[in-house]
Amino acid sequence: MTCREFKVEMHGSRKSDWSLELLRHLESCPACAAESRAALLLRLGSGGDEGAVPRAGFEERLRARLAYGPAPSRGHAWNGGFELLVRPALAVAATLTLLCAGFYVQTTPERAGDLASLVENDTVFASLLTGDPWEILDASQGAPAATEEP
Amino acid sequence: MAHDDESDASLMGRAAGGDPAAFDVLVRRWKNRVFRLALRFFRRPEDAEDVVQEVFLKLYRTSATYRSEAPFEHFLLKIATNACVDRLRDRRRRREEVLSSITSDSAAWLDRALGGAALQAQQAEAARALAAELLATLRPMDRTVLVLMDLEGLTSREAAAATGSTRAAVKVRAMRARRALRRLAQRLPQGGRP
Structure with a gap:
């Protein structure tokens, strides 16, 4: 496996899904090992819960803020x-x-x-x-x- | 709902004309997408929700400037990206400060997490918190571009549209952020032994 192939496969999957070939390359290539740690650091620190939703009442709170805020600007009308x-x-x-x-x-x-x-x-x-x-x-x-x- | 099948562009037109029901549909349709993006940068759901509120307030105020030729998602993403970058600037941490505050336990857990080892819930949470602290040392715009491209799956062209910059600038930012991340990962105390 080349370093380029490694990068493509690494960015598209989780470490638990990595192939044996990918893991072997990781052990033999220090540059890709560093790249992999950096990518995992980004993934780990960037949360990203696929099922996360705002708390209940989000829309009501937003509506309350909209009611007291300024109306839509008329920039487009001027244009x-x-x-x-x-x-x-x-x-x-x-x-x-x-x-x-x-x-x-x-x-x-x-x-x-x-x-x-x-x-x-x-x-x-x-x-x-x-x-x-x-x-x-x-x-x-x-x-x-x-x-x-x- | 009367507006549920309408396109985003049409709803924006109605919202700009003062139709609150049309804007409500847009909020319902897009709030989760924006919230998940904000969670990439802010770990506390309350903070992420604050950003989402700001994004929709801005969207409402600028709804009259939206031109239907541009995809609505790009317009919304640009507002969301700007909101996240602004807040990240306020919270940016100094690298040396973060590195010097790392405890050996949390470093060990993060090291194990980066190695793909299974952790207990509390240790995994500490590792995630430390990773987030380290990411907070990156330049906000560089970090945003990297998240958009490597985690959200945007192309360089889409990331450029979302951040209001050129493709070349986006590529440079991504490269710079990856290099900074590699350095951070290398400077982590290996196995909890600094």
Whole structure:
């Protein structure tokens, strides 16, 4: 018997039901012997009477305590309220914000004009927009005629 | 009884709505299961019963938070486990203190009990009491996980659900508790001779 087999069989049964093979392994393996003592210690100290029931009058005593205690909390009702009302309201608010932003952009022509004039008049900005940095050099070279032959 | 055949989830819904008869059925249905679990940790039936009362009070107060998609037993077991761990924390004993208080007689009886020998009723009771004292030195959550897995037969996944932790954490706790138990069992005076 291997140590693994020993552990499987040991945890599933009481010592009085252990097979001869299991007991032989126990005698020959100190590690499993220690494991077995630990498992028995747990079982012994953890009671566990299968037929145990609370004393008579348990339910009456509980009922008396429930009568004076707080009522069930309404956490679930609040969660339901969040699902039903707050989440859709947040979605509507987000949509309205997007619509307002779009409307604002559409109804500000002077800003669009500013952008157009910037592209037309500012060489650096235009070169950045077109992705052609040589445009800056071309513009600067075109202005004075320093390179022309005298 | 009108509610006796109803599912736990349906009864919880009614209890949350203020139906005391539905809650009574739940208590009748589950009180013994919770009581036997509590007895694993508390030897005196009065103490175990106190824990069970706390568990059902908590169950009643939180009945509105129960979601029927989750098995009711897991929900109840989680409340019960928390109640047991809280109380175990209050009663945790220091290992050295327990080991130094062991009498040679009780050590001998426990040693014989661990060896599978038959004992007289009084000796067996002393051995059980000492074993319980030794278990009280374990970390409460580690002990709880070990009891759930090794004695209650829960899988690591179920034990994780019952304790509100991950499977990996549960496995580590079980391993740590087993190792601590092995050490305790080794440090016991063998055959009553320290």
